[in-house]
Amino acid sequence: MSLQIQMLGTGSAFAKTFYNTSALIRSNEMNILIDCGATTPRSLHEIGVQPDQIDGIIISHIHADHVGGLEEIAFRLLYQYKNKKTKLFLTESLAGVLWENTLKGGMYNPADGFSRLEDYFEVILIEENVPTSIQPGLTIEFISTLHIPHKLNYSLFINGRTFYSADTQFNEELLVQEIVNKRNCHTILHDCQLSGNGFIHATLEELLTLPDYVQERVYLMHYDDDMMNFVGKTGSMTFIHQHEVIEIPE
Ligand SMILES: Nc1ccn([C@@H]2O[C@@H]3COP(=O)(O)O[C@H]3[C@H]2O)c(=O)n1
Numbered sequence: 362m363s364l365q366i367q368m369l370g371t372g373s374a375f376a377k378t379f380y381n382t383s384a385l386i387r388s389n390e391m392n393i394l395i396d397c398g399a400t401t402p403r404s405l406h407e408i409g410v411q412p413d414q415i416d417g418i419i420i421s422h423i424h425a426d427h428v429g430g431l432e433e434i435a436f437r438l439l440y441q442y443k444n445k446k447t448k449l450f451l452t453e454s455l456a457g458v459l460w461e462n463t464l465k466g467g468m469y470n471p472a473d474g475f476s477r478l479e480d481y482f483e484v485i486l487i488e489e490n491v492p493t494s495i496q497p498g499l500t501i502e503f504i505s506t507l508h509i510p511h512k513l514n515y516s517l518f519i520n521g522r523t524f525y526s527a528d529t530q531f532n533e534e535l536l537v538q539e540i541v542n543k544r545n546c547h548t549i550l551h552d553c554q555l556s557g558n559g560f561i562h563a564t565l566e567e568l569l570t571l572p573d574y575v576q577e578r579v580y581l582m583h584y585d586d587d588m589m590n591f592v593g594k595t596g597s598m599t600f601i602h603q604h605e606v607i608e609i610p611e
């Protein structure tokens with residue numbers, strides 16, 4: 362089974378020319394979404410993927426550019442596709458916050474029997490740091506990474522060989538020792554703040570300090586609108602583009 366990642370968006374939270382960073386893990390048998398930001402439903406529409414063709418959604422953390430499209434997907438499955446639900450893969454702690462602090466405002470509707478996350482999604486709780494088979498041929502490991510202090514955030518290992526940072530601060534030890542030297546990940550999709558201080562995201566300046574053999578595996582995502590000014594200035598790392606498809610190891 363060949364496995365691909367297709368980027369649905371590659372922009373930062375405030376980018377206007379790029380959609381919110383999210384991705385589709387694709388094969389002939391599945392479409393699994395990583396995050397679902399406010400612009401993700403539009404991106405799915407543009408590549409011809411309908412809500413009922415999504416087999417599940419993985420959630421990295423709660424910011425609108427990562428979960429802002431969930432209400433639309435769930436409501437369309439419920440109302441347009443007649444009571445359908447997709448799977449939601451997330452940790453237990455994230456599930457509580459996602460419903461209570463984000464989705465409930467728009468989706469709480471006890472009169473019609475919709476008052477819990479489970480009323481809209483088939484919620485599959487995933488344990489941190491445990492590689493978990495979520496579909497035939499797809500194992501995901503959620504690892505807790507630092508984005509904003511005291512805020513839950515997870516990066517993902519996909520089949521043990523591909524690393525998807527979601528939103529994280531720079532962590533050299535994780536990238537070099539764990540991801541490349543120990544796990545031999547060949548593909549790293551990493552968020553990248555192009556300029557300024559990287560309080561909550563890895564900056565390009567920080568990522569450029571990685572050894573070349575690590576940089577060669579890195580695709581940069583979650584960047585600002587001025588990305589074109591940085592083409593040719595990313596060392597051995599490459600920008601990944603909206604709707605681009607890359608093959609990843611099974
Ligand atoms: N402490 C914070 C918190 C948030 N932010 C900005 O808000 C965005 C939310 O989505 P993000 O993709 O995590 O990027 C965050 C920052 O741009 C920020 O700059 N500093």
Ligand SMILES: [Zn+2]
Pocket residue numbers: 373374424426427528583
């Ligand atoms: Zn983000």
Ligand SMILES: [Zn+2]
Pocket residue numbers: 422423424508528
């Ligand atoms: Zn974030």
